Amino acid sequence: MNDFPRTLKLLTIWLLLGTLVFLGMQVLLHERQRPRLTIHDGQVTLQRSPDGHFHWPGTVDGREVDFLVDTGATTTALPGALAAQLGLRREATVRSQTAGGTVMAWQGRADVALAGGLRFDGLTVTVIDRMDGPPLLGMDVLRRLRLVQDGATLQASLP
Template identity: 55%
Template sequence: MQDFPRALKIVTVWLLLGTLVFLGVQAVEHRRTQPEFHALDGTLTLRRSSDGHFHWPAVLQGPDGRLEVEFLIDTGATRSALSAAHARRLGLPEGQVLRTATANGEARGHLSRVDLALTGGLRIDRLEVVVLQGLGDQPLLGMDVLSRLRLVQDGSRLQIQPR
């Protein structure tokens, strides 16, 4: 059997090297976008994500099951908010209908309650949340939860302690 032509060998080697570099860059980017947590002596430290925001993973529990989500920490939000899709998946009951002002304008929604367990040990049962139609997949962690904590931002790090 005849060997591969020299040019085909060179192209194959370059394609393999290119694939390895591509996969390496993808792995670094994936790691960079994941929330980073450190817990030490009751202090939780979050690292700012590549989108410029702080994210906090959590588990939501409703009548129809549990859902793992990643909250966007939103100090401008009075209440924590979930999408209507998340509320449906959890089987959350619809409470009082309301209109609220958001960064994207006025939104319609309703109140509901959910059990919240944030990574790092903070748990709030029956937290009243706003369920919004157009929120998308990123729930918001508002001041109703954040005001219970001591927050200290130092550049790209956010230190969180219970009050």
């Protein structure tokens, strides 16, 4: 019976250490997923994220989002769930070519703002109901910017 308190103490210590390691890893993972950008003299510099992509924080109709910069996307695309939360109105039904093939989608309008002060009011966006993942920042926005990529850095500014 004397070993029980000692065993309980060791178990408590190991549980506390395990919890600290777990919390430390959660903070590290959260920090690694945070978009990395700097804004200087009207120029936004994005650092490639650990997932290999460039992410640009912004808003859609005031809702904070983390856009995935997608030069292969013709238009800015939103997941259907986000569009529903925002109450976007369907304006047209369209076919959209995705990496997974052709899907039916719809278009609506939204106010898009990007970190760095860039705004695109009333932007026509494509809504893909079954889309998983973050909204895609497409060429409809990116072509309006001067983009320069140098390795793991993407610089964007107005021309």
